[in-house]
Amino acid sequence: MAEVTQTGRVTEGIRSRIATRSLCAGDRLPSVRRSAADFGVSPATVVEAYDRLVAEGLIAAVPRSGFFVSHLAGAPQGPAAHAPLREHEIDPFWVSRQSLDSSQSIDKPGCGWLPPDWMPQRALQKALREVSRDGDLLTLYGTTAGDPVLRRQIALRFAAEGLECDPDRILLTQSGSQAIDLICRLLLVPGDTVLLDDPCYFNYQALIAAHKVRAVSVPFLRSGPDPAAFESIVAAQRPRLYITNSNLHNPTGGSLSLTSAHRLSGIAAAHGMVIVEDDIFADFAPGVPTMAALDGLSGVIRVGSFSKTLSAALRCGYIAARPEWIDALTDLQLATGFGGPPPIATSAISRVLAGGGYRRHMEELRRRLARARQAMALRLTAIGIVPQGDPVGGFTLWCRLPDGVDSAVLARRCLARDVVLAPGNVFSPSQSATSFLRINVAHTSDHALLQLELSMRGATP
Known part of the structure; x- marks a missing residue:
């Protein structure tokens, strides 16, 4: 029985490495002796584990070469x-x-x-208890644009930053990442160009790959991209979108200066490039200027979520943009997900925001x-x-x-x-x-x- 447990531990360990792409299709597995040392088991246990994985089709044995991750198990299709x-x-x-x-x-x-x-776990628990008493919130779809109470709260928070935005210009989404995905679906076609910071949040690069568009980049300094370099790249490459964190830039931690925010939004407007300003970290450094506030949501789209400050489990993001874009994005979210975040999540978030506890x-x-x-x-x-x-x-x-x-x-x-x-x-x-x-x-x-x-x-x- 102990031998079976050890074999199972090795097989699960290899499966986990394949699932998380620590081992990918075509990769050679460690030798039997190396795996025996890594897992603290006998070579015979590793041989048995490898044989099981071969039988499952996860790995393949190549004579005189070793064991390799099966292409059937790991070929990327996404x-x-x-x-x-x-x-x-x-x-x-x-x-x-x-x-x-x-x-x-x-x-x-x-x-x-x-x-x-x-995180504010007690406030979240209290809000979820209150929400759970409403049977409709537990069972029904939400409205197409999302909880009007939460959208109004977001609009009030924008107003405190100097960004005037009617709640009808805000769409709630299933996450901040989904917000950017919807914008890309609406505004990009394969072959378009997107401008990113260098460095930038790594999931932007993953998202661009998913949409089969071309990425170009501009070096990001402590107060934002150099305006001259930014303008040169925009003029030469004609990107459709610029996706960025202006406040507590990920990963550098820098924030746009007021001068940089003015210059970049002006350059984008002059060349017809839309800016997607991801302000997911705004509440960690209130008062930092935003391009959305300077532009008035004309050529700038603002996105965000509550995953960093409240809960990553209560999935809810938002988009603030021009009315015609919000209308089109609402339809697109209906087509791809039949609506936005679940009412139980948005209602819980709005309850936490409504109190002084947040x-x-x-x-x-x-x-x-x-x-x-x-x-x-x-x-x-x-x-x-x-x-x-x-x-x-x-x-x-x-x-x-x-x-x-x-x-x-x-x-x-x-x-x-x-x-x-x-x-x-x-x-x-x-x-x-x-x-x-x-x-x-x-x-x-x-x-x-x-x-x-x-x-x-x-x-x-």
């Missing part, structure tokens, strides 16, 4: 098939899968969200993160990892590694130590961020720091 070929450690799909699918016991300095105990939660969260960023910056610097700049908010630091350290190699070593990293080139369309790493200060434990330091030295686990 967006990854259209993405640029990259090493696993710098493939956006691979990093997303590692962050989402790995066990909660694994350290994840590379993930892009806060730990559960940093404001107090964010005030305390900003203070807590400021302390965490400062403390983590000192600890990282002490081991040779130097944070770049001083973000005005948020939970990540964009860090430079010591000379000669490749962040993809470092990510591979750390993964063997059960630590998931986000290496720089995951975020870089031009693959020019080899020596950078994005660190989530709320998910970096003492253990993760130690493994990071040991991995930089090249020590084996």
